[in-house]
Amino acid sequence: MRYAIVLLTLLAACKPEVHAEVHFARGATAVATVDVADPAGKVGAEDVTVYEPYELRDISFRGIPAASLLDAVYGPKWREAQAIALVALDGYTSVLPVSRFLSHKAWFAFARKDRDDFVLDKKVPRVETVSIAPTYLVWDSVKDGVVRADGDYGWPYQLATVKLTTFAEAFPGLAPPEPGTPDIASGFELFTHHCAACHSIDGHGGKVGPELNAPHSVTDYWQPQWLHQWIDNPQSVRKGTPMPGLPANVPQRQKAIDQLILYLKAKAH
Numbered sequence: 366m367r368y369a370i371v372l373l374t375l376l377a378a379c380k381p382e383v384h385a386e387v388h389f390a391r392g393a394t395a396v397a398t399v400d401v402a403d404p405a406g407k408v409g410a411e412d413v414t415v416y417e418p419y420e421l422r423d424i425s426f427r428g429i430p431a432a433s434l435l436d437a438v439y440g441p442k443w444r445e446a447q448a449i450a451l452v453a454l455d456g457y458t459s460v461l462p463v464s465r466f467l468s469h470k471a472w473f474a475f476a477r478k479d480r481d482d483f484v485l486d487k488k489v490p491r492v493e494t495v496s497i498a499p500t501y502l503v504w505d506s507v508k509d510g511v512v513r514a515d516g517d518y519g520w521p522y523q524l525a526t527v528k529l530t531t532f533a534e535a536f537p538g539l540a541p542p543e544p545g546t547p548d549i550a551s552g553f554e555l556f557t558h559h560c561a562a563c564h565s566i567d568g569h570g571g572k573v574g575p576e577l578n579a580p581h582s583v584t585d586y587w588q589p590q591w592l593h594q595w596i597d598n599p600q601s602v603r604k605g606t607p608m609p610g611l612p613a614n615v616p617q618r619q620k621a622i623d624q625l626i627l628y629l630k631a632k633a634h
Contacts, residue, residue: 388527413425469505539569574608582632
């Protein structure tokens with residue numbers, strides 16, 4: 366029995382140390398590199414349980430509170446930025462509004478509590494096991510119904526670089542022409558959040574849904590009231606369409622639809 370205890374102790378001592386380096390930048394300027402798994406770091410790690418949108422169940426992670434880490438790296442000025450670009454090891458980039466980090470709680474997770482390997486057994490969009498190291502941005506989707514309703518939006522894994530940026534810098538092909546208005550700017554932000562994954566503007570954006578601006582803008586051939594209704598409730602216009610309407614949890618939703626249409630008009634040729 367004593368030998369078994371000694372063996373287990375030796376195995377525990379040989380367990381590899383976890384490292385999770387994340388590079389931080391402001392635009393193109395490097396700011397710092399942080400090992401978020403370093404127990405001697407400026408911000409302490411904590412355990413957090415979230416509803417994980419790829420495995421579709423509650424999972425507990427070990428991670429650093431995102432807002433606290435951003436404070437430690439950038440100082441409080443990061444809260445005045447417009448957007449944060451989150452870049453994975455393969456270059457895939459997610460861009461989130463800073464307001465999301467101010468309104469909801471997130472963590473830079475670097476370990477799972479239920480297993481030694483840092484992977485996900487994904488069920489969506491297809492069944493596969495993927496490494497999520499060095500870090501995985503997770504959100505309070507157990508207590509926060511808004512985050513839960515957003516599904517996997519804003520959950521980048523293999524996250525290695527964080528950049529403070531603007532939507533115009535992050536989506537140069539989608540940015541509206543200057544000078545704009547606050548409503549057009551809001552419509553642009555809404556488009557990048559809810560629409561750009563499927564739809565493109567002049568070839569910039571997703572390829573799942575139809576192009577919206579080339580060779581003619583959708584605002585040219587849809588009557589305004591029907592375009593508004595289409596964004597609000599697509600199934601009320603075209604039975605069986607796979608397009609979802611603008612999510613129900615969007616604040617001031619009807620105004621948001623008008624802002625989206627103003628953005629599309631601003632981009633029209």
